Amino acid sequence: MVLKNLSVIRKLIQLLAFVFLVYGAPVVGFYAADKISGALPALACAYDTQTADYCVLIPFQHQMDHRVGPAIAQGGDILKALLQVGMTLATFLLMFVVLNKAFCGWICPLGFFQELMQMLGQKLGLRRRESLPQATVDKVRPIKWAMLALLVFIFPLLTGLGWAGHELGSPYCSICPSRILTTLATGDGSQLVVDSASGGYLLLSLLADFLFGLMLALGLTVRQPFCRICPMLALHAVFRKLGLLRLVKNGTPRCDKCGLCAKACPMDIREIHTDMASRDVTFADCTLCGRCVEFCPDKDVLQLRYAGLPVFRADPQYFKGRKKVQTQWEKANLLNKGSAPKPVTNHE
Amino acid sequence: MKQKLIITLCLTCLPLLAQADLVWSVEQADGEHAHHHGRPQQQLLLNESDAQVWRYTPDLVRQAMPLQQRQASLRPSGQENYHLYLAEREEGNLHEAALYYRYFGGRPTGVSPQSLVNLNKTALEIIPNPLPREHRHWLSGNTVQFIIRFQGQPLGGIKVDLHSSNGSYMHVVSDEAGRVSFVLPDDFSDVSAGRRNNDEAWLQLWVEHEQGEQQYRTSLTLPYSVNPTLYWQSQTIGWLLLGSGFVFGLGLVHFKNKDNK
Numbered sequence: 001m002v003l004k005n006l007s008v009i010r011k012l013i014q015l016l017a018f019v020f021l022v023y024g025a026p027v028v029g030f031y032a033a034d035k036i037s038g039a040l041p042a043l044a045c046a047y048d049t050q051t052a053d054y055c056v057l058i059p060f061q062h063q064m065d066h067r068v069g070p071a072i073a074q075g076g077d078i079l080k081a082l083l084q085v086g087m088t089l090a091t092f093l094l095m096f097v098v099l100n101k102a103f104c105g106w107i108c109p110l111g112f113f114q115e116l117m118q119m120l121g122q123k124l125g126l127r128r129r130e131s132l133p134q135a136t137v138d139k140v141r142p143i144k145w146a147m148l149a150l151l152v153f154i155f156p157l158l159t160g161l162g163w164a165g166h167e168l169g170s171p172y173c174s175i176c177p178s179r180i181l182t183t184l185a186t187g188d189g190s191q192l193v194v195d196s197a198s199g200g201y202l203l204l205s206l207l208a209d210f211l212f213g214l215m216l217a218l219g220l221t222v223r224q225p226f227c228r229i230c231p232m233l234a235l236h237a238v239f240r241k242l243g244l245l246r247l248v249k250n251g252t253p254r255c256d257k258c259g260l261c262a263k264a265c266p267m268d269i270r271e272i273h274t275d276m277a278s279r280d281v282t283f284a285d286c287t288l289c290g291r292c293v294e295f296c297p298d299k300d301v302l303q304l305r306y307a308g309l310p311v312f313r314a315d316p317q318y319f320k321g322r323k324k325v326q327t328q329w330e331k332a333n334l335l336n337k338g339s340a341p342k343p344v345t346n347h348e
Numbered sequence: 349m350k351q352k353l354i355i356t357l358c359l360t361c362l363p364l365l366a367q368a369d370l371v372w373s374v375e376q377a378d379g380e381h382a383h384h385h386g387r388p389q390q391q392l393l394l395n396e397s398d399a400q401v402w403r404y405t406p407d408l409v410r411q412a413m414p415l416q417q418r419q420a421s422l423r424p425s426g427q428e429n430y431h432l433y434l435a436e437r438e439e440g441n442l443h444e445a446a447l448y449y450r451y452f453g454g455r456p457t458g459v460s461p462q463s464l465v466n467l468n469k470t471a472l473e474i475i476p477n478p479l480p481r482e483h484r485h486w487l488s489g490n491t492v493q494f495i496i497r498f499q500g501q502p503l504g505g506i507k508v509d510l511h512s513s514n515g516s517y518m519h520v521v522s523d524e525a526g527r528v529s530f531v532l533p534d535d536f537s538d539v540s541a542g543r544r545n546n547d548e549a550w551l552q553l554w555v556e557h558e559q560g561e562q563q564y565r566t567s568l569t570l571p572y573s574v575n576p577t578l579y580w581q582s583q584t585i586g587w588l589l590l591g592s593g594f595v596f597g598l599g600l601v602h603f604k605n606k607d608n609k
Contacts, residue, residue, distance in 0.1 A: 029462060030460075030478050030481060031460050031461045031478075033429065033457055033458060033459055033460045038456060049484065062454070066453075084455075129601075129604075180590075189583050189586075190577060190583075192583060193577060193582060193586040194582045194589060196581070196582075197541045197545075197576070197580050198541070198542060201542075205581075209587075209590045210592060210593035211593060212593060213590040213591060213592060213594035214593040216590075216593070217593070217595070217598045218597045218600070218601065220598075
């Protein structure tokens, strides 16, 4: 019965993925050559010595810094350097096509951790923000693109060209909360440091530690705070049309008066509700978690489709059951019932 | 001006060691010869010239290497990741070997370094357990482990002598599984902030074993670096910063909630 609840199934998969990606080296092997891909579309960190695979953002930064930049600066073989970037991208895409943006919503260790923080916040009776104001969401959305462009490609390239210091060779890794989370999870505190080697390292390490603390606090009350600015989300967004898994909408006039899908969305994508023209509603910020489908009360209006075939569809019966389970969970688990968000309710 | 700073390691002439024992040492060049990326130019030297030298590439191919004025080439093989330099010499009943694992960068080779480590390369071996993974180094103050193996089997109860280029000396004894664990010495002087601002030091491990009339001696040379967390990185302040971010976040949430009421 419980396994008919998509959120429970997703949590179980997230838990398994977390254990495997954070502690999986004894299964796959210790070295980079042993890893599954070296270009995983989720934030599994190479600094975690027990990880089973690496995030794709690491090779991208290294290739910009150690291959492409020097090739340009020293008149080397630029094509060869770009070929390596292409190989990494191709490896990423081979995996990405299978699950599309669900790597964020179902696999990413940091995404799962933020969901746990949110559950903890509810347990502690902290007042949860159901949705961020639209103005805030609109302001935050471009940050992920800047993170991807600047921290993953441009600054490392400038370092490779010799125009920036070594500090900016892998700047995203330097501030990534997953680096701190996954190493701490394996009992390694060496990545939670303040580094006074230079002004640049100092600034990046201060930012990393502060950002991690900030994410912990915001995660108690705001849904997926770091995911909203994550460069991996932006990278996924670029290639989302290639993925086999999609969020599909068959809008009806009833949608105008509802909006439960947008309320259920942990990324506050209101366009799922307001966009009546698009059939593919796998928006740039979507993590394909499926909550919008779960909380859509109208039959087949929202669907998760894999290679065109429906794998999970909105259903009034499921919606009623899901709502009941949600209410029961909140009654049973929340210390301060008044802090709970207003339950998602059906429209008339 | 092309000025080459040579730091000649005194390991090869340590009085505690028999002069004939085979051992690799590494000379570092600095100044304009240093690479923008990675470590400075280095030279790999053997203390004797009458040994046979092989290089094992990551795909486990064994290549004969010429020794020119006791120097073996560190030029890339076309593959990255770990390579092993092995020197061997037979003199009467004495079999000597010198081992040096060299990391050439992180480009995938498709073969795990564990395969290179597991391969039987010489009769008496000192095996890093494990070799440092990418993004990691042997660091002072960290505990490291090695396995002593003779003809493919772990060798227990054997004494391992350790000498560092910074003058530290100690010895440890292997357990029944052939394992030896010890803390890398924190014996750097004049440490500057930043890993690139400090030269690597070198540790040499020595083992000796007798089987009937036959005697075996093997050395392993490995680099180790200053541990940043002992000098210019602070974990305490890191935790404090994390706490500050957390408190700031709670405050932010609190005030936002107040605004919304």
